[in-house]
Amino acid sequence: MDFISNKEPQIKEMLTAIGVSNVDELFSSIPSQMRLPRPTDDDGISEFEGMQFMEALAANNTYPAFQNYLGAGAYEHHVPAIVQAICSKSEFLTSYTPYQAEASQGMLQIIFEFQSAICALTGLDISNASLYDGASACAEAALMAFRIKPDSRKIVVSRSMHPHYRQVLKQYLASHSYQIEEIPFRNDGSFDIDTLDCEGAAAVLIQSPNFFGVMEDSHAIFKIAKEKGVLCILCANPLSYGLFASAAEVGADIAVGDCQPLGLPLQYGGPYCGYIACKTNLVRQLPGRIVGETTDTQGRKGFVLTMQAREQHIRREKATSNICTNQALAALATLITILWYGKQGLCKLALTNYQRAAYLRSKLQPGPDCYFNEFKLSFNTSMDTVLHHFRKHGIEPGLCLKKYYPELSNLLLVSVTETKSKKQLDRYIDIAKEIRG
Amino acid sequence: MTIFQKSQKAQHAYSLPSDTTAFEQFQPPKKYIRQTPIPLPEVSEIDLTRHFSQLAHQNAGIDNMFYPLGSCTMKLNPRVNEWAANLPGFTRCHPLAPEETVQGCLQLIDELIQILCRLCGMTAGTLLPNAGSQGEFVGVRLISAYHQHRGDTNRNQMLIPDSAHGTNPATAAMCGYSIVTIRSNSDGDLDLTDLKAHLSPQVAGLMLTNPNTLGLFSPQILEIARLVHESGGLLYYDGANLNPLLNIARPGDMGFDVMHINLHKTFSTPHGGGGPGSGPVLCNDKLKQFLPTPRVELHEERYRIIHEDPSSIGAIAAFHGNFGIYLRAYLYAKLHGNYGLRKIAETAVVNANYLKSKLERLFTAPFSRHCMHEFILQADRYLDKGIKAMDIAKRLLDYGVYAPTVYFPLIVKEAMLIEPTESESKDTLDRFAAIFEHIVREIETDPEIVKTAPHTKSVSRLDEVQAVKHPILTHTAHTN
Numbered sequence: 001m002d003f004i005s006n007k008e009p010q011i012k013e014m015l016t017a018i019g020v021s022n023v024d025e026l027f028s029s030i031p032s033q034m035r036l037p038r039p040t041d042d043d044g045i046s047e048f049e050g051m052q053f054m055e056a057l058a059a060n061n062t063y064p065a066f067q068n069y070l071g072a073g074a075y076e077h078h079v080p081a082i083v084q085a086i087c088s089k090s091e092f093l094t095s096y097t098p099y100q101a102e103a104s105q106g107m108l109q110i111i112f113e114f115q116s117a118i119c120a121l122t123g124l125d126i127s128n129a130s131l132y133d134g135a136s137a138c139a140e141a142a143l144m145a146f147r148i149k150p151d152s153r154k155i156v157v158s159r160s161m162h163p164h165y166r167q168v169l170k171q172y173l174a175s176h177s178y179q180i181e182e183i184p185f186r187n188d189g190s191f192d193i194d195t196l197d198c199e200g201a202a203a204v205l206i207q208s209p210n211f212f213g214v215m216e217d218s219h220a221i222f223k224i225a226k227e228k229g230v231l232c233i234l235c236a237n238p239l240s241y242g243l244f245a246s247a248a249e250v251g252a253d254i255a256v257g258d259c260q261p262l263g264l265p266l267q268y269g270g271p272y273c274g275y276i277a278c279k280t281n282l283v284r285q286l287p288g289r290i291v292g293e294t295t296d297t298q299g300r301k302g303f304v305l306t307m308q309a310r311e312q313h314i315r316r317e318k319a320t321s322n323i324c325t326n327q328a329l330a331a332l333a334t335l336i337t338i339l340w341y342g343k344q345g346l347c348k349l350a351l352t353n354y355q356r357a358a359y360l361r362s363k364l365q366p367g368p369d370c371y372f373n374e375f376k377l378s379f380n381t382s383m384d385t386v387l388h389h390f391r392k393h394g395i396e397p398g399l400c401l402k403k404y405y406p407e408l409s410n411l412l413l414v415s416v417t418e419t420k421s422k423k424q425l426d427r428y429i430d431i432a433k434e435i436r437g
Numbered sequence: 438m439t440i441f442q443k444s445q446k447a448q449h450a451y452s453l454p455s456d457t458t459a460f461e462q463f464q465p466p467k468k469y470i471r472q473t474p475i476p477l478p479e480v481s482e483i484d485l486t487r488h489f490s491q492l493a494h495q496n497a498g499i500d501n502m503f504y505p506l507g508s509c510t511m512k513l514n515p516r517v518n519e520w521a522a523n524l525p526g527f528t529r530c531h532p533l534a535p536e537e538t539v540q541g542c543l544q545l546i547d548e549l550i551q552i553l554c555r556l557c558g559m560t561a562g563t564l565l566p567n568a569g570s571q572g573e574f575v576g577v578r579l580i581s582a583y584h585q586h587r588g589d590t591n592r593n594q595m596l597i598p599d600s601a602h603g604t605n606p607a608t609a610a611m612c613g614y615s616i617v618t619i620r621s622n623s624d625g626d627l628d629l630t631d632l633k634a635h636l637s638p639q640v641a642g643l644m645l646t647n648p649n650t651l652g653l654f655s656p657q658i659l660e661i662a663r664l665v666h667e668s669g670g671l672l673y674y675d676g677a678n679l680n681p682l683l684n685i686a687r688p689g690d691m692g693f694d695v696m697h698i699n700l701h702k703t704f705s706t707p708h709g710g711g712g713p714g715s716g717p718v719l720c721n722d723k724l725k726q727f728l729p730t731p732r733v734e735l736h737e738e739r740y741r742i743i744h745e746d747p748s749s750i751g752a753i754a755a756f757h758g759n760f761g762i763y764l765r766a767y768l769y770a771k772l773h774g775n776y777g778l779r780k781i782a783e784t785a786v787v788n789a790n791y792l793k794s795k796l797e798r799l800f801t802a803p804f805s806r807h808c809m810h811e812f813i814l815q816a817d818r819y820l821d822k823g824i825k826a827m828d829i830a831k832r833l834l835d836y837g838v839y840a841p842t843v844y845f846p847l848i849v850k851e852a853m854l855i856e857p858t859e860s861e862s863k864d865t866l867d868r869f870a871a872i873f874e875h876i877v878r879e880i881e882t883d884p885e886i887v888k889t890a891p892h893t894k895s896v897s898r899l900d901e902v903q904a905v906k907h908p909i910l911t912h913t914a915h916t917n
Binding site: 001002003004005006010011013014015017018019020023025026027028029030031034035036038039041042043044045047050051053054055057058059060061062063064066068070072073074076080082084085086088089090091092093094095096097098100101102103104105106107109110111112113115116117119120121123125126127129130132133134135136143162164165167168170171172174175176215241242243244245246248249258265266267268269270271272273283289290291292293294295296297298300302303304306307309311313314315316317318319321322323326327328329330332336338339340341342343344345346347348349352354355356358359362370372396399403418421422 | 450603607860
């Protein structure tokens with residue numbers, strides 16, 4: 001099948017109007033040795049067959065049948081039903097970038113509200129229309145810092161930041177002679193502040209809660225950075241701002257992260273939605289699209305894409321980034337979710353996430369420190385045995401850390417969200433105790 | 438009013454599981470707790486619903502109106518793709534799930550790459566880049582890796598046509614290259630003399646789109662490829678204009694070494710108001726070892742993930758890219774088959790040439806030969822009436838159609854770049870032409886109404902200068 005409207009009767013008329021006798025004449029500028037022969041058999045399928053095919057393919061994924069305790073940058077949360085209902089509206093789903101502002105006030109206002117919501121959560125002054133994901137957001141923040149501090153060639157990054165994010169950061173910085181200095185973590189997984197030397201760095205980039213779920217002492221870390229005149233970048237799960245100190249409160253200049261926990265299903269890795277927010281004085285170096293409020297010829301309030309002189313379509317090679325599309329529809333899903341929970345709900349959601357993880361941890365690996373949503377669980381048995389045992393019971397218990405941190409080969413990274421009931425958590429505890437003997 | 442102005446104390450929409458008793462004793466240490474309340478509005482579900490309904494009334498998509506945006510390929514976004522992308526068998530898969538449990542996802546990834554490679558004459562690819570720009574970034578990084586691998590460290594220039602999309606030079610700059618601009622000739626094609634003058638051992642490559650941003654296929658492409666390769670450079674294909682080439686001609690056969698595809702253009706994934714997109718990158722054997730990780734491969738009838746490869750440039754995305762987006766492209770390709778994809782290309786070109794034939798006499802058509810999927814018209818003849826391309830674009834909005842792309846490419850004065858796509862029926866194209874004729878008559882009889890358009894939207898022309906001079910970028914900066 002196809003979605004082409006014009007059929008033979010119309011095509012005939014149109015070819016006559018154009019002044020050619022057949023379609024091939026319209027492709028005459030393509031050298032004949034390059035042109036492919038027209039397929040003779042229709043190898044397309046009907047909509048029904050397409051749906052059957054996709055259902056069968058989806059059925060080859062057995063993961064959805066497991067209880068999911070994987071986190072590590074992608075979290076299973078309830079997505080409010082209203083999200084789908086609004087995001088699937090034609091006027092949002094099938095619209096384009098709001099370049100003609102007068103016909104796109106809906107989407108522009110949505111982006112404005114998204115920017116405002118991110119500022120509400122982070123406590124910072126300005127945000128943008130979204131970036132691709134948390135990883136590229138970190139990379140863009142680093143490049144931003146280097147533009148702000150052109151004499152610096154170094155950025156300090158915590159090793160307890162998501163390994164994939166650090167790899168993407170390396171990718172974005174690879175073409176320039178910048179140096180990434182990694183700060184190790186202590187036994188408890190927290191940033192080793194005693195080894196922090198940010199002399200001459202453009203920025204310090206940390207993640208809190210970090211990859212292990214540990215809440216860092218961001219305030220103390222940034223205090224040291226500020227004494228050296230170094231920019232402070234905080235990468236955070238935006239849900240954590242419902243409970244924990246905002247980026248502004250701990251002294252961040254730039255906040256980044258991924259909005260996935262708010263309104264975006266797991267979807268095998270994407271589309272997610274990166275965010276970036278900063279203090280007012282840094283706005284000219286912000287990458288990506290920004291929506292601003294203005295007035296029309298009659299003094300009525302309206303919204304436009306603004307400060308476009310930073311962007312690729314105006315500045316080309318001098319742009320702050322090459323980014324063109326953002327994650328608009330994903331940002332809308334996040335905005336709706338933030339508003340659905342609202343001021344009170346977001347706090348309660350963050351708290352119950354904290355508490356459920358704390359409950360599981362207290363029964364299996366009690367200890368001090370502050371964790372959000374996930375924590376490390378140690379086993380004396382081989383990881384293969386641990387995984388096998390849990391999986392027999394239909395549970396994917398967590399992520400083996402060996403692959404990312406060879407020194408942590410006996411640790412599992414376990415994520416607990418509001419989707420896990422006491423009954424389910426108790427079951428997990430029983431199985432873990434069985435394994436431990 | 439923004440949603441922040443619709444707050445009513447204690448109202449809310451959310452609900453949370455009530456089994457909280459066992460967990461209540463766990464409270465985070467005070468030193469970490471947020472001190473400032475979160476300034477979010479308190480809104481009920483019905484008010485939230487209505488708020489977004491009202492915003493939908495102030496927006497429009499392809500489902501609502503004709504969107505002839507040149508360079509954007511605004512074709513129908515099939516709802517069956519939405520249905521497929523929302524299957525729980527896909528949405529509930531965690532990106533770090535064990536390979537054995539996500540064989541369906543891995544099969545999709547592997548098969549889509551193969552489909553795209555066959556279509557484009559390439560041998561390997563990746564679906565990781567999250568959008569066209571990120572695809573360009575990966576492609577240029579592959580070129581860098583190639584030269585580095587050969588020990589050729591002098592190639593620090595990237596050649597880019599003056600007609601190129603802004604992302605091309607922006608990407609090259611992000612990858613550390615200095616940009617050398619190559620002129621277009623009067624046919625709208627790359628000026629070969631200028632190209633030859635700039636090719637040197639310092640050039641890493643040439644970034645090109647073909648058909649170019651003027652909607653014209655370059656008959657010189659084989660010569661261009663030969664020249665670039667002879668000088669030791671590589672040829673990058675910007676896939677934004679792939680729609681008219683599907684199963685007609687392949688970038689690989691034209692001599693391109695690496696390319697990206699915009700799935701949200703050619704493969705109908707929804708534009709979503711500005712994203713998410715997806716920008717797969719394909720390449721030939723010269724570059725495949727450098728492709729980013731993770732990669733998927735079929736091994737003894739099971740799919741597995743290759744996480745690391747010493748030759749690879751490394752990661753580009755947090756996980757597997759925009760899986761939910763390229764899933765839609767996969768179904769789209771399967772529904773059409775090679776036969777249907779060819780029909781897309783043919784009809785896109787017929788539609789564009791038909792529309793061009795109806796509009797040519799109203800505007801300056803800088804290139805008289807047949808166009809591909811899009812064409813340029815210039816509105817410069819109306820300048821003496823005080824009317825610019827922007828004014829015509831705004832007046833089109835009053836007639837229930839979206840405006841074409843204006844002022845791109847930069848090298849054409851008062852440019853309107855029009856791309857109907859294969860989706861549109863002849864009637865829609867006829868009505869669009871009639872609207873243009875009407876507006877041209879208005880320019881004669883009542884130019885003011887065009888100059889001050891639009892008149893029927895919720896706002897009239899917005900002051901963009903004010904927006905830059907006095908930025909209001911969040912609701913807290915309101916003066917209302």
